[in-house]
Amino acid sequence: MSKLRFNLSISLDGYLAGPDQSLENPLGVGGMHVHDWVFPLAAFRRMHGLEGGEANASTQVVEESVANVGAVIMGRNMFGGGRGPWRDDPPWTGWWGDNPPYHAPVFVITHHPRAPLAMQGGTMFTFVTDGIASALAQARAAAGDRDIVIAGGASIARQYLAAGLIDEANVSLAPVLLGAGERLFDGLGAAGLRLEQVRVIEAPGVTHLRYRVIR
């Protein structure tokens, strides 16, 4: 059964990204530290074409985050850091090089139409200009029985939460205080979401929490 889920890392004070996000620093000041737990892992390095690294209790979480994924949805900042009309020369193709780590159809929610972009390794970026419901419908058609993952950023994940569309929230909570930036869970009081804590994994420098969203 296909699930709509996300696997996102946040600071203890709730931020997915720090303040002053920019093209040069897309995670904002200090935001990289929210991901400190993942960089040493062999499972993460392998996804990015690197050898070596270690295994620990987080390995399973990284492997699950990319297993059984039939489609990915992301916001325009996640893809382009706020880049709009696609006039760069050469055209902007994302942060991930020629072979992005998605290996699946990726639906980018943006205001700016653009032809689909086929990358190496099975990643195909499709640009969706008519909103989150349309992106989800297209992702469902592409994913079949496999899961659909919201890759970020915070705004897109929040919009899907507020619309009551998320089935499973995977939150990796880092022992970091950013003080400002963009929070993942913000302004969701009116959404009336009920959460069920279904799993907790303690790992070096991070706690992995899984919630089922009950509507």
Place this chain on the structure above:
Amino acid sequence: MSKLRFNLSISLDGYLAGPDQSLENPLGVGGMHVHDWVFPLAAFRRMHGLEGGEANASTQVVEESVANVGAVIMGRNMFGGGRGPWRDDPPWTGWWGDNPPYHAPVFVITHHPRAPLAMQGGTMFTFVTDGIASALAQARAAAGDRDIVIAGGASIARQYLAAGLIDEANVSLAPVLLGAGERLFDGLGAAGLRLEQVRVIEAPGVTHLRYRVIR
């Protein structure tokens, strides 16, 4: 070795209390649900003079929260819900009845002087009008080798965090979204606090996180 610590429950979106706190509803709208995990526990019920209840992975956390406590510090709202000059007749003596669950000296930080208030069971409320450093000095003198616990609310805990005075933060994270209210971790970016995750306990309907604060 005496530690300054707190044991506080927050929602997944970071709130210690919900919106619209009032004398009638001191935890704000929905804020009680942040504590849903604790009410069924025999360890909690015993502290409040009640029989029965259950034991689970949270029992240890509740027992630790009150073990080895030599003094308690709380804010004026935690004691009085915003009550100021102590003109009530009979005078306000806190939310907890004649025998509060502290059984230790409690230092209440307030703008309004008041004579100390001795309760049953060893709880003595002392009202401190000259700030958090003074309250801590008085609590240290009273606690000796035992720990000092910040009982809340969010504002007082944040002030001690921002001042770099907290040694250990115990956070019980409830699977609840309040959407608004008072956040425990807010505006602490400039404090330059580094946290070390030292323990995680998964329990029914809650995750108990312990952080050492490194200065």
